[in-house]
Amino acid sequence: xxxxxxxxxxxxxxxxxxxxxxxxxxxxxxxxxxxxxxxxxxxxxxxxxxxxxxxxxxxxxxxxxxxxxx
Numbered sequence: 617x618x619x620x621x622x623x624x625x626x627x628x629x630x631x632x633x634x635x636x637x638x639x640x641x642x643x644x645x646x647x648x649x650x651x652x653x654x655x656x657x658x659x660x661x662x663x664x665x666x667x668x669x670x671x672x673x674x675x676x677x678x679x680x681x682x683x684x685x686x
Contacts, residue, residue, distance in 0.1 A: 617668045622680035626664050633660035 621629065636657035640650045663669040667680060 617666070618673075619667045619680035620672045620678045621663055621667045621669050625679040626667065629660045629664035633657045633664065636660065 634657075636653045639645070640653035640657055643650070643653075645653075672678065
């Protein structure tokens with residue numbers, strides 16, 4: 617897979633993932649919204665970790681410096 621997530625994009629995904637994870641675990645919200653928050657947190661954290669986002673690949677966005685291979 618080619619790297620297409622890097623720099624500020626990666627940092628933003630990590631921060632968003634942690635915030636959504638906390639919301640999903642501790643916020644007093646309905647169970648359906650907890651599940652939605654946890655799913656999006658997982659997606660954000662996984663894409664930041666592996667540095668590849670399928671949606672970015674489809675759209676053609678590459679924020680990784682040089683697009684190095686992983």
